[in-house]
Amino acid sequence: MAYAIMRAKKLANMGSVAASMQHCYRERETHNADQERTPHNQHLVAKSTDEAMGKLRDLLPEKRRKDAVLAVEYVMTATPEWFAKATPEQEKAFFQQSLQWLADKYGADRIVTASIHRDETTPHLSAFVVPMTQDKRLSAKEFIGSRDKMRADQTTYAACLANLGLERGIEGSKATHQTIQQHYAALERGVKPLATITPKAVEPRVLRKGLFSSDVETPEAVAERLSKAVNEGFAGVIATASTALQERRRAKEMQDTANDLRKRLDSIQGPFKGLTKAQVIEVLRVAMTFQVENKKAKEHGQAIRREQGKAGPDRGR
CATH class of the missing domain: 1.20.5 (Single alpha-helices involved in coiled-coils or other helix-helix interfaces)
Structure with missing residues (x-):
């Protein structure tokens, strides 16, 4: 099964907005991006951080709370398997429909900028919107201020992409959200053998050499280092198992729904037998x-x- 994936992050000051935009425009070093594929990225609405920040300043009301959320950053994508099989037309439709979902929710004029990234593990749309109400108030709370609103957003977003074969993730999942990059990286590690702990790795490492003595790791530091390595190694297995579990749960939900419909149909057909x-x-x-x-x-x-x-x-x- 292929799932629609959408994350929202609130940005409450100009510095954090500018930093996130610089990442989107690749105006700062991006370690997880393939520079050879960066020219294939597309920037919509605004072509640079300076231009986008100018649009943001023009849009923001002069009077606003000091703690007001200035922008909401969205990352919108799908499971890697879907992009691997998607045609160019389907991929184009995915980004157009995702952008339209944002326009329907906030208003097209509230979208400050949007970028399509194709130089990372999985293609995705990064967009910045100003959470401004019709009466010109900044209020992220009115748009994404509760769990119910965020759940509804996940549902409507998946619905707008249903024609592309994408579904909503399991509602009410208790899974802890990772960043998209972390999850995909973990999935890739999950298909590789875990690193083994060698006898040398157990030996305390020299932290600093001196003329007459040297500082070495304490037993606690060795344990912490090895624990971190083990956790990183198992992250891929956990991510792979989590994905498989979601698919099984989704299949069970569909089976339960089919059984319920069958029972209701039997109750209706009974008197006519x-x-x-x-x-x-x-x-x-x-x-x-x-x-x-x-x-x-x-x-x-x-x-x-x-x-x-x-x-x-x-x-x-």
Whole structure:
């Protein structure tokens, strides 16, 4: 199964907004980006951090709270397997429909900039929107201020991409969210053998050499270093298992839904068992006739009561 993935991050000061935009425009070193593929990135709305920051300043209201969220950064993508099989037309539709979802939620004029990144592990859209209400107030709370709103966003976002074969992740999942890059990197590690701990790795390392003595790792430092290595090694296995578990849960949900529909269908079909098609049609015709007559009788009774209500005061004089 292929899933739509969407993350939102609130940015409350100009420095954090500019830093995130510089990452999107590759104006600062990006270690997880393939420089050979960077020219394939696309920048929409604004072509540089300076231009995007200018649009942001023009859009922000002069009067605002000091702690107000200035922008919400969105990362929108799909499971790697979907992009691996997607046609150029499907990929183009994915980014267009994702951007349209943002425009429908905030308003097209609230989108400061958006970038399509193709130089990282999985293609994705990075977009910055100003959470400004129709009456010109900054209020991230009104857009993404509760779990219910964020859950609804995940549902509507997946729905707008359903025509591309993408689904929503399991609702109510208790999984701790990693960054998208961390999750994909862990998945890649999950298909590789775990690193082994050698006898040399257990030996305390020399931290600093002196003329007459040297500082070496304490037993606690050795344990911490090895524990970190083991955790990093198992991260891939855990990520792979988590993905498989989600798929199994999704399959079970679909099976439970099918079983429920089957039971409801059986309860409806039960009274008609043994009847011919003509007899079923006749039963339905009679039932509809009774339904119409009951409705007319009810309306007639209501009309009589209304007339009696109008006549009541006259009789009391």
